[in-house]
Amino acid sequence: MLEITDLNVYHGSSRTLKDFSLALNAGEVLCLLGRNGAGKTTALKSIMGLLPAQSGSIRLEGRELTSLRPYEVPKQGIGYVPQGRRLFSELTVQENLDIGLMTRKTGRDVLENALKLFPRLRERLGQVSGTLSGGEQQMLATARALCIDPSVILLDEPTEGLMPSMIATIRDVVLQLRDQGKAILLVEQRVDAVLSVADRVCFVENGKAHPALPVAALRDDPSLLERYVGVS
Amino acid sequence: MDLGPFLVLATLEGLLQAAVLTLIALGLSLVFGVMRIVNVAHGEFYMLGAVIAWFVASLLSLHPAVGFFLALVISPLLVGLVAYASERLILKRLKYDPEATIVATIGMLYVIQQVVLIGFGPDARPVEAPFYYRIRLPWFGYSAYNLFVMAAAVVLLIGCWYILTRTRLGLIMRATQFDSETAQAFGIPVDKVYGYVFAAGAMLAAVAAVLIVPIRQAHYLMGLDPLLLSFIVVIIGGLGSLRGTVVAALIIGLSDGIISVFFSPTLAKMLSTLLVALVLVFKPEGLFGAKAR
Known part of the structure; x- marks a missing residue:
């Protein structure tokens, strides 16, 4: 569904993604794992066109994305x-949700589906989003992305700074979205969250993506985590 | 005349000043709020608006009212076009870098000013008001056109508020203002929004100029004072805040009107500058501005 091939991205003179390649399929959660500064967030921003690619290709169902403008x-x-x-x-x-709905001119049914996943937001529709709790803000950020009715969802550290109950909510939503056939590319630092939600993992090291492995490989060989993420 | 009538006259003059100033400052504030650039050429768009109004009103030789209302349409459109072209050709190429755009807009200020001097000349030229009617107050007569200018400014401000807070266009502008990168990730063409906002800011200044030119006359240096006062207004009100712009323009306009009548215009400017200094020291984000994120 989403295929990245030999992507090279620079920050000034520094090469932050080096021949970065990965493939993401519909109905799966692929998790990018790596140390801070390895290039995980850069990869997501590059897919979105927010960081221009110097070379390489990003294809969504065969359509080339690198030639598109970010918006x-x-x-x-x-x-x-x-x-x-x-x-x-x-x-x-x-x-905030209206901004999501405007992106692809999606209808109210898409909004209703997003609000079904996060019913708490329905009670807060008139509230200024900056005054929401951290967990509610994460719900809103996810619901806003769902309002464009995406086939691919890029999630960058969605559990960062959240309470365990909220982490469980986000995990359940990710699994529901996967079961609906969405392709999900997840950047996550919490290994427990990765193990509970990912189908495959891809280690990112110095801007390069290693071949993706089934998540079971992490359980079978914990030394992989120590090697690429620095945790045991 | 007693003190009371003087005060009424000074207040009316202050309100007129505030009405025009609000429109000009709102344009400046909008451009800074959304694009994060300081447009030093903003006063020249105001001047250009007045000069184009003179050309439209005098060259077409129509009834003053027809000429004025034609100018009210044509002048902002032409000024908007000039602003849009300068944004595309200059500011966009500088990637909206804050320092570079200040230097570039200073350059634009001089280019516009000198081009107008060459084409329009150094003289101040009047534009006829669309109507003459004096309202008889118990102490003096007051121009109904001045009241029309105030009313027009209020209508335009309500229109701006409605667009910014109640329409899809306003939502796009506010989203771009708060986080342009995320706005792009939700399909907002930030680059195009910048072009339109820069043009809209200049058009607001041009509308203000067309409204005031029957009272103040068109002149190639007329943009400098409003630029200074607009900066004072947006600093006091808070850059990017519509409410702050209106409140600060009322404070500055009224104090300028009243102090100028009772004391001197110089003292009015000194007090405005002192107020800016106090705001910068004690509330640098302005009375209604959001704190830096």
């Missing part, structure tokens, strides 16, 4: 939940 990428059906949520904090919950 055209989400219109192809890619939802992005950025690190730190990046809500429009002075807009209300409803207005």
